[in-house]
Amino acid sequence: MFTVAQAIYNTLSLINRQKKITVVSLFAALTVVGSFIRIPFPYVPLTLQTFFVILSGDVIGPRYGAYSQFLYLILGLIGLPVFAYGGGISYFLQPSFGYLLAYPLGAFVCGTLIRKMMRTERRQRNFFMMMNLILINSIGMLVIFVIGLMYLYLNLRFIIGKEIDIMDLFWSGFIIFIPVDSMKVLLASWLTLKLHPHFSWLDSVLQEKRRAVENKDR
Amino acid sequence: MPILNDITLGQYYPAESSIHQLDPRTKLLVTFICMTIMLIIGHPFALLVLSLGLYAIIKSSNIPPAFVLRNLKPFLWLFVLTILIHIIFSEDPQSLNGDHTPLYVIRQGLFRGITYSLRLCLLILFAAILTLTTSPIEITDALEKLLTPMKKIGLPVHDVTMMITLSLRFIPTLILEADKLRKAQISRGMKFKGNLMKRVHSIIPLLLPLFMSVFRRADELAMAMDARCYTGGEERTRFKQLEFKSSDYIVISSAVALLLIAVLIRFFNIV
Numbered sequence: 482m483f484t485v486a487q488a489i490y491n492t493l494s495l496i497n498r499q500k501k502i503t504v505v506s507l508f509a510a511l512t513v514v515g516s517f518i519r520i521p522f523p524y525v526p527l528t529l530q531t532f533f534v535i536l537s538g539d540v541i542g543p544r545y546g547a548y549s550q551f552l553y554l555i556l557g558l559i560g561l562p563v564f565a566y567g568g569g570i571s572y573f574l575q576p577s578f579g580y581l582l583a584y585p586l587g588a589f590v591c592g593t594l595i596r597k598m599m600r601t602e603r604r605q606r607n608f609f610m611m612m613n614l615i616l617i618n619s620i621g622m623l624v625i626f627v628i629g630l631m632y633l634y635l636n637l638r639f640i641i642g643k644e645i646d647i648m649d650l651f652w653s654g655f656i657i658f659i660p661v662d663s664m665k666v667l668l669a670s671w672l673t674l675k676l677h678p679h680f681s682w683l684d685s686v687l688q689e690k691r692r693a694v695e696n697k698d699r
Numbered sequence: 700m701p702i703l704n705d706i707t708l709g710q711y712y713p714a715e716s717s718i719h720q721l722d723p724r725t726k727l728l729v730t731f732i733c734m735t736i737m738l739i740i741g742h743p744f745a746l747l748v749l750s751l752g753l754y755a756i757i758k759s760s761n762i763p764p765a766f767v768l769r770n771l772k773p774f775l776w777l778f779v780l781t782i783l784i785h786i787i788f789s790e791d792p793q794s795l796n797g798d799h800t801p802l803y804v805i806r807q808g809l810f811r812g813i814t815y816s817l818r819l820c821l822l823i824l825f826a827a828i829l830t831l832t833t834s835p836i837e838i839t840d841a842l843e844k845l846l847t848p849m850k851k852i853g854l855p856v857h858d859v860t861m862m863i864t865l866s867l868r869f870i871p872t873l874i875l876e877a878d879k880l881r882k883a884q885i886s887r888g889m890k891f892k893g894n895l896m897k898r899v900h901s902i903i904p905l906l907l908p909l910f911m912s913v914f915r916r917a918d919e920l921a922m923a924m925d926a927r928c929y930t931g932g933e934e935r936t937r938f939k940q941l942e943f944k945s946s947d948y949i950v951i952s953s954a955v956a957l958l959l960i961a962v963l964i965r966f967f968n969i970v
Contacts, residue, residue: 503865514877559835
């Protein structure tokens with residue numbers, strides 16, 4: 482039977498060039514699909530993109546997660562309608578472009594922290610693991626929001642050419658997203674918890690540990 | 700499925716015209732040059748001249764103007780916002796002294812707001828023409844060629860273009876897969892209605908199988924690439940060769956000349 486564990490292990494354990502390429506483009510495609518599900522808001526639309534951004538960092542690691550998000554940016558900038566409001570080079574004029582710019586960094590931060598956590602903590606109970614994952618994913622989310630808000634401010638200031646009250650900006654660029662985004666963080670953490678034993682290929686230390694466990698089982 | 704059609708078509712509008720036949724590299728370069736010009740120059744008169752030029756380009760590209768203008772729709776609220784902000788918060792120093800009537804101030808704000816919006820408009824339309832007259836595959840080819848020098852500093856240019864093509868192929872697969880899974884779960888009694896909490900809860904039995912099937916697909920694809928001995932860009936020949944024609948040289952040199960004129964006007968106050 483083909484289980485999730487097997488599928489992911491097969492895809493990711495033998496990490497050669499082809500597999501890197503397919504996995505990175507897969508996560509870029511997932512982010513694209515996330516952007517199709519959207520609720521429009523002023524300045525910044527609400528989409529599922531960030532969910533896949535954190536997940537890409539969590540599942541395929543900091544480097545490839547960041548690559549996949551860069552790929553997503555390239556896809557949009559060469560004119561495919563993969564962002565929330567279409568695409569094209571002119572998209573950098575949209576006030577919400579900063580959030581997109583922050584995606585690679587967000588994935589990178591999540592991936593790095595999760596690897597750190599996995600390395601330091603051995604067999605932990607699921608509850609603590611989940612708490613840690615939620616914390617890490619929230620940090621990744623915050624990184625995206627901080628950069629996005631900065632870009633939003635700069636964009637309104639210099640491209641549209643007017644200054645806007647910072648509290649207003651904070652409200653429409655951050656606070657209204659908190660409920661939905663915390664839900665996304667929870668969901669991503671849960672998925673990572675389910676998937677994490679199967680992406681140890683990312684880390685040579687973890688891989689050795691895994692091999693040791695397998696040998697003991699035999 | 701409307702989403703699927705959107706993606707497979709992209710924004711590309713196939714037609715016979717001199718603009719379509721230009722080399723994609725030329726179009727990419729010229730678009731970047733035009734956008735730089737737009738960012739350098741903000742004078743209303745120059746913008747009017749540029750929009751006349753844009754009109755000529757649209758006419759010669761054989762794309763219906765309505766089709767081009769459709770690209771402005773997602774930005775519409777941005778224009779309204781720009782104009783409104785300029786009217787409400789006028790920075791005119793004379794208006795603060797009370798030298799002018801409110802009507803005059805509003806008119807000034809309106810004028811400046813419209814100038815800024817026109818500039819945004821032109822930027823968007825120039826970019827739109829690139830994506831309307833060039834298919835995504837052509838753009839990736841052009842990107843690969845233009846970025847070839849970057850190989851020296853370690854950027855895997857061929858891999859990037861390969862990944863662009865792959866993820867384009869993945870998108871419809873993913874949507875179909877998600878739809879199939881959703882139907883499968885509905886046929887087993889799953890409900891996707893109710894309040895937000897319930898909906899989120901109903902996503903969970905969709906996500907894990909989706910991930911599983913998606914990773915399996917990626918695995919199969921990697922295997923298929925392996926079986927066909929894919930090793931990246933080295934010594935790979937291509938079916939379609941890009942080459943510059945005389946018209947490409949003319950277009951690029953005139954764009955560069957325009958850029959020079961713009962720089963002279965803006966930074967040296969000549970002309």
